[in-house]
Amino acid sequence: MEFEYPDIVSYAVPAFLVLVIIEIIAARLTGRGRYEARDSAASLIMGFGSQIAPLLGGLFVIGAVFVAAYELTPFKIPNTWWAVLLCLVADDLRYYWFHRISHERRWFWASHVIHHSSQHYNLTTALRQTWTGNILASLLFKTPLVFMGFHPAMVAFVGAISLLYQFWIHTELIDRMGPFEWIFNTPSHHRVHHATNPRYLDANYAGILIIWDRMFGTFTPEDRAEKPRYGIIKNLGTFNPLVISFHEWIGIAKDVSQAKSLKEVAGYTFGPPGWSPDGSRLTSKMIKERWARIHGEAAPVSSSPQAEPAAQPAE
Amino acid sequence: MWLRLQGLSNPTASETDNKSMTGNLLIDSLISLAAIALMVGLAWVVFRAPPGPVTQDAAAERLAFDEPDFRPQHWLIDREGRAVMAEGAGGDIALVSRLGLDLVTRRFPAGAMRVFEEDGALVVRPSDPGSRRLVIEADGAAEWARKINPAGAK
Numbered sequence: 056m057e058f059e060y061p062d063i064v065s066y067a068v069p070a071f072l073v074l075v076i077i078e079i080i081a082a083r084l085t086g087r088g089r090y091e092a093r094d095s096a097a098s099l100i101m102g103f104g105s106q107i108a109p110l111l112g113g114l115f116v117i118g119a120v121f122v123a124a125y126e127l128t129p130f131k132i133p134n135t136w137w138a139v140l141l142c143l144v145a146d147d148l149r150y151y152w153f154h155r156i157s158h159e160r161r162w163f164w165a166s167h168v169i170h171h172s173s174q175h176y177n178l179t180t181a182l183r184q185t186w187t188g189n190i191l192a193s194l195l196f197k198t199p200l201v202f203m204g205f206h207p208a209m210v211a212f213v214g215a216i217s218l219l220y221q222f223w224i225h226t227e228l229i230d231r232m233g234p235f236e237w238i239f240n241t242p243s244h245h246r247v248h249h250a251t252n253p254r255y256l257d258a259n260y261a262g263i264l265i266i267w268d269r270m271f272g273t274f275t276p277e278d279r280a281e282k283p284r285y286g287i288i289k290n291l292g293t294f295n296p297l298v299i300s301f302h303e304w305i306g307i308a309k310d311v312s313q314a315k316s317l318k319e320v321a322g323y324t325f326g327p328p329g330w331s332p333d334g335s336r337l338t339s340k341m342i343k344e345r346w347a348r349i350h351g352e353a354a355p356v357s358s359s360p361q362a363e364p365a366a367q368p369a370e
Numbered sequence: 371m372w373l374r375l376q377g378l379s380n381p382t383a384s385e386t387d388n389k390s391m392t393g394n395l396l397i398d399s400l401i402s403l404a405a406i407a408l409m410v411g412l413a414w415v416v417f418r419a420p421p422g423p424v425t426q427d428a429a430a431e432r433l434a435f436d437e438p439d440f441r442p443q444h445w446l447i448d449r450e451g452r453a454v455m456a457e458g459a460g461g462d463i464a465l466v467s468r469l470g471l472d473l474v475t476r477r478f479p480a481g482a483m484r485v486f487e488e489d490g491a492l493v494v495r496p497s498d499p500g501s502r503r504l505v506i507e508a509d510g511a512a513e514w515a516r517k518i519n520p521a522g523a524k
Contacts, residue, residue, distance in 0.1 A: 072405045089471070090416065092410050092411075092413045095409060095413045174469075179409065179413075290469070290500075302500040306500075309499070
């Protein structure tokens with residue numbers, strides 16, 4: 056039986072609205088979670104813009120590349136339910152690495168920082184998305200799936216499933232989820248990902264399946280003794296969507312303009328966030344080391360560099 | 371939508387694969403903006419609380435998290451509670467300001483902070499693209515401005 060691809064994101068939009076309304080009221084009644092109107096407005100405008108931005112041309116570029124890739128590849132995976140499942144798992148692994156690189160390399164961080172730039176963690180934070188990162192991300196990280204033989208419509212469909220899955224995990228209302236947490240990404244796991252506490256940095260990059268973090272050594276469980284503090288290392292001093300969207304790109308441009316060598320240009324552009332030639336800024340690795348020094352403990356596990364200028368967690 | 375334009379849409383897909391709620395981008399956008407207004411309005415009504423002033427205690431607590439190796443020696447507290455500035459043991463300066471219900475910190479090595487004095491207040495110029503201009507009105511603000519920026523240039 057061939058599989059059909061409904062536009063599930065469009066169908067989900069009313070559900071987003073209802074769930075946000077429920078969360079606002081429930082957060083107030085239970086004290087678990089909080090909202091700030093201007094922060095939510097910024098997040099939702101970013102989400103709105105992220106849907107409009109690809110219409111300026113990027114969508115056609117991605118489409119053309121996907122179509123060309125599908126025409127060129129000798130592989131053709133049949134359009135069946137099991138192929139969709141396989142594509143979903145492959146896409147989730149793709150997402151893990153894309154997401155991890157988005158934290159470890161400043162060029163990609165400049166787009167992804169938007170999603171982490173709120174000090175709040177609620178369902179509107181899930182919608183705080185980049186205006187600038189979707190084209191390159193799709194071309195670099197999704198085209199291989201098409202080359203593997205998955206139909207472009209299938210790749211787009213599983214991407215939508217991943218997007219929808221990652222919406223509901225942005226909440227403080229849901230505590231722990233028992234054995235479900237062994238395999239799947241959950242609100243608890245993702246709270247850790249959005250936290251700036253040194254011991255939580257560089258952790259839990261998963262989209263749907265948390266098994267990738269467990270496999271690649273980046274899993275960190277939420278500790279009840281240490282409440283996550285959300286945001287980025289250098290939190291933004293404004294709710295202005297233009298600043299939210301472009302501040303890190305401006306930061307890169309400023310740094311590159313003052314670079315004294317090509318090595319510095321490369322470091323400022325593709326090094327870990329917080330990289331500087333003289334080490335005067337802090338990468339997440341340095342933040343963890345500082346935390347360990349101060350607390351006299353071994354540096355927290357989960358190992359990749361992440362961090363400063365924009366200081367800093369879904370696609 | 372782009373798949374259809376490229377003639378590559380899933381042959382079994384229904385008409386719903388059009389990436390749109392109503393099929394009209396303008397109407398979709400207006401519906402989305404109305405929904406945004408509804409959510410923001412509800413958040414404002416339900417969580418409406420005037421942000422409190424930035425106090426020395428709140429600033430110290432926040433700095434202990436954000437800058438755990440910073441040791442504040444002297445404090446300058448805006449009388450309106452908009453921001454608190456602290457000088458560390460090594461002459462470095464930390465700034466804690468309010469953004470909505472939350473606080474934002476910045477730390478500057480000695481001599482790196484861009485400030486000037488204006489009508490007795492200390493004005494902090496943005497140091498990075500994510501910062502904004504801040505004015506601190508407090509007793510001693512002018513002295514702090516002159517100490518941090520002896521040249522006094524704006």
